[in-house]
Amino acid sequence: MSSAAGVVAQEVLDEVNGAEVREEHDQRKQEQKDRMEATNRETLLRILYQMVLIRRLEEKAAESYSLGKIGGFCHLYIGQEAVAVGALSALRPDDYVLTSYREHGHAIAKGISPDEVMAELYGKAGGCSSGKGGSMHLFDANVNFLGGHAIVGGQIPLATGVAFASKYRGTDQVTLCFFGEAAVNQGAFHESLNMAQLYKLPCIYICENNQYGMGTSLERAMSLQDVSQKACAYDVASEFVDGMDVLAVREATERAVARARREQLPTLLEIRTYRFMGHSMSDPGNYRTRAEIEKYQERDPIKLFTASLKEKKLLDDQALADLEQRVRGEVDAAVRFAEESPEPAPEELFTHIYANQ
Amino acid sequence: MAVLTMRDALNQAMREEMHRDENVFLMGEEVAAYQGAYKVSRGLLQEFGDKRVIDSPITELGFAGLGVGAAMVGLRPIIEFMTFNFSILATDQIINSAAKMLYMSGGQFKVPIVFRGPGGSAYQVSSQHSQAIESWYAHFPGLKVVMPSTPADAKGLLKSAIRDDNPVIFIEQERMYGNKGEVSEDEEFTIPLGVAEVKREGTDATIVARSLMVPLALKAAEELEKQGVSCEVVDPRTIRPLDIDTIIESVRKTNRVVVAEESHPFCGVGAEISAQIMEHAFDYLDAPVRRVSGVDAPTPYAKNLENLAIPDVQRIIAAVREVAYLD
Numbered sequence: 067m068s069s070a071a072g073v074v075a076q077e078v079l080d081e082v083n084g085a086e087v088r089e090e091h092d093q094r095k096q097e098q099k100d101r102m103e104a105t106n107r108e109t110l111l112r113i114l115y116q117m118v119l120i121r122r123l124e125e126k127a128a129e130s131y132s133l134g135k136i137g138g139f140c141h142l143y144i145g146q147e148a149v150a151v152g153a154l155s156a157l158r159p160d161d162y163v164l165t166s167y168r169e170h171g172h173a174i175a176k177g178i179s180p181d182e183v184m185a186e187l188y189g190k191a192g193g194c195s196s197g198k199g200g201s202m203h204l205f206d207a208n209v210n211f212l213g214g215h216a217i218v219g220g221q222i223p224l225a226t227g228v229a230f231a232s233k234y235r236g237t238d239q240v241t242l243c244f245f246g247e248a249a250v251n252q253g254a255f256h257e258s259l260n261m262a263q264l265y266k267l268p269c270i271y272i273c274e275n276n277q278y279g280m281g282t283s284l285e286r287a288m289s290l291q292d293v294s295q296k297a298c299a300y301d302v303a304s305e306f307v308d309g310m311d312v313l314a315v316r317e318a319t320e321r322a323v324a325r326a327r328r329e330q331l332p333t334l335l336e337i338r339t340y341r342f343m344g345h346s347m348s349d350p351g352n353y354r355t356r357a358e359i360e361k362y363q364e365r366d367p368i369k370l371f372t373a374s375l376k377e378k379k380l381l382d383d384q385a386l387a388d389l390e391q392r393v394r395g396e397v398d399a400a401v402r403f404a405e406e407s408p409e410p411a412p413e414e415l416f417t418h419i420y421a422n423q
Numbered sequence: 424m425a426v427l428t429m430r431d432a433l434n435q436a437m438r439e440e441m442h443r444d445e446n447v448f449l450m451g452e453e454v455a456a457y458q459g460a461y462k463v464s465r466g467l468l469q470e471f472g473d474k475r476v477i478d479s480p481i482t483e484l485g486f487a488g489l490g491v492g493a494a495m496v497g498l499r500p501i502i503e504f505m506t507f508n509f510s511i512l513a514t515d516q517i518i519n520s521a522a523k524m525l526y527m528s529g530g531q532f533k534v535p536i537v538f539r540g541p542g543g544s545a546y547q548v549s550s551q552h553s554q555a556i557e558s559w560y561a562h563f564p565g566l567k568v569v570m571p572s573t574p575a576d577a578k579g580l581l582k583s584a585i586r587d588d589n590p591v592i593f594i595e596q597e598r599m600y601g602n603k604g605e606v607s608e609d610e611e612f613t614i615p616l617g618v619a620e621v622k623r624e625g626t627d628a629t630i631v632a633r634s635l636m637v638p639l640a641l642k643a644a645e646e647l648e649k650q651g652v653s654c655e656v657v658d659p660r661t662i663r664p665l666d667i668d669t670i671i672e673s674v675r676k677t678n679r680v681v682v683a684e685e686s687h688p689f690c691g692v693g694a695e696i697s698a699q700i701m702e703h704a705f706d707y708l709d710a711p712v713r714r715v716s717g718v719d720a721p722t723p724y725a726k727n728l729e730n731l732a733i734p735d736v737q738r739i740i741a742a743v744r745e746v747a748y749l750d
């Protein structure tokens with residue numbers, strides 16, 4: 067790999083050294099604060115709106131789950147909203163997204179309507195996957211949202227192939243692939259990064275490091291815990307990012323998108339985050355202390371972002387109340403849509419098994 | 424018509440389809456520069472370039488998944504496994520991704536992809552390199568499974584598989600690449616998936632055989648003819664969807680059935696065919712269906728043991744004589 071691409075990768079790789087990266091990152095954060103004013107206010111408010119919408123929609127989903135209206139596994143994204151929202155805000159509408167089963171946030175941020183997301187959780191015909199996928203398998207071809215995948219790491223080779231197709235066709239579309247840190251231990255991750263750099267594919271691998279795979283902490287499962295460093299093994303560019311800072315996520319993704327679009331090169335972003343809820347609705351979460359959770363809740367991404375918007379006088383209490391009100395209306399409407407949407411017809415059991423049948 | 428080996432017939436199918444549709448590409452281990460581990464892709468790199476004929480690292484799960492992702496957004500990958508033994512590493516992507524994508528996306532994402540390569544028994548390569556795993560794939564709705572037994576079938580079926588909008592598992596018998604036969608040179612020559620062919624007509628017993636078992640069944644039928652037993656040989660060609668109608672039609676005529684297969688008997692395709700015959704044609708049977716399968720043991724290395732592990736003409740003859748109550 068001795069092309070211009072390799073040079074870029076090397077530069078970034080040189081930065082990837084634990085403490086140094088973090089120090090640099092703090093600096094960058096200061097710069098971001100300054101740049102916030104430069105970012106168009108509408109964009110900033112849309113980012114806030116999306117994060118709040120995802121949060122409230124999931125709070126509502128949790129309620130419906132407890133009432134037995136949503137079944138199966140339901141993995142909430144609460145605490146991690148800044149990752150999906152920040153990253154997807156750096157994309158064009160025709161770019162592709164693939165992710166894991168913890169994907170309500172990504173689906174909303176990519177533009178699937180809250181109605182169709184909620185209806186899918188309810189297993190209704192009006193859901194974005196016609197009720198056949200459920201919480202873990204949201205899909206929408208109209209917004210290039212290529213799923214929710216429930217085999218840990220399974221979406222990583224798929225995303226690599228989607229990026230391969232963009233390059234094959236000569237489009238400049240970029241593919242974003244999200245996965246948890248536990249997926250990094252799967253062969254699929256390593257096989258994909260190797261191929262992505264080998265074939266020079268416009269794929270951005272986003273590891274949402276929430277520090278737990280179900281009940282197993284990162285420390286108990288990973289020999290080298292600095293995920294971003296793993297990119298070195300494949301000569302892939304990488305960055306470590308604070309996932310509680312939505313603008314930091316946005317900017318890191320923008321850099322990766324530029325690399326993918328202009329140079330057809332992959333990037334690995336390790337975005338450090340935390341999930342405030344259990345692994346899924348059925349997880350009592352005994353493996354973490356209350357103190358640990360509270361420590362991260364102080365850095366709740368919505369709280370942080372709201373505070374800095376207020377500080378910069380881009381948001382006041384009234385505007386925030388209006389936003390909450392608007393979100394509440396949408397969530398209520400989504401629940402109504404889901405409740406009223408019919409169940410899939412029994413014949414649907416046997417449709418969509420084969421194409422053209 | 425031209426006389427071609429199975430290998431060249433497959434090569435021609437890929438070449439023609441790659442000319443026909445630029446979304447078709449071939450990826451796998453050693454398919455490009457090395458010209459194919461079994462030379463099935465000979466010349467394709469030179470003809471289509473390295474954009475469309477791509478050497479992959481030894482990373483079966485990875486490149487199988489890459490293919491599925493590319494197919495989701497409209498390319499038509501041919502993913503070659505050096506042998507189907509190694510497809511076992513890719514089963515997650517084949518079964519959990521390819522087979523289910525259309526369904527769980529509520530019909531939004533089809534996966535037009537062919538996974539192909541040699542499978543079944545080879546010569547003295549022991550347990551990990553000599554096995555028939557079609558029943559694994561045939562088990563799953565969403566996949567199609569094809570196993571040709573002649574060069575003509577190989578070409579016609581592979582062309583259909585490439586044009587099909589569904590994931591197709593295309594298993595070429597490793598021992599049969601050198602087999603020769605007449606093959607149409609018409610670029611529009613295809614054979615539909617899911618249609619069996621009666622390879623030999625007969626009246627006294629039906630032998631259902633696929634892949635390597637077809638030439639053996641035909642030989643057995645020749646022998647049996649001399650012994651006064653007229654055998655019909657039915658080759659399903661596609662395991663899923665299975666053309667059970669053609670099989671049943673034959674059973675109604677002969678009333679006696681032997682299913683010959685290389686794979687292990689337990690939970691095998693032969694078991695499925697036997698069950699379906701019982702369900703659809705019980706009243707037409709004059710004897711229980713007999714299976715002639717590979718033995719219920721891993722394939723051994725030693726030549727004498729290997730010969731015992733895989734069905735041969737004699738075992739097929741014996742089974743037919745048994746269902747005909749001749750012995």
Ligand SMILES: Cc1ncc(C[n+]2csc(CCOP(=O)(O)OP(=O)(O)O)c2C)c(N)n1
Nearest residue numbers: 168216217218246247248249276278279280
């Ligand atoms: C191959 C596979 N093994 C096990 C599971 C069960 N499982 C589901 S999620 C999960 C933990 C994954 O953690 P991580 O990748 O960090 O993602 P997170 O849930 O934290 O978002 C496990 C073990 C699975 N779905 N797939």
Ligand SMILES: [Mg+2]
Nearest residue numbers: 246247278279
């Ligand atoms: Mg995790």
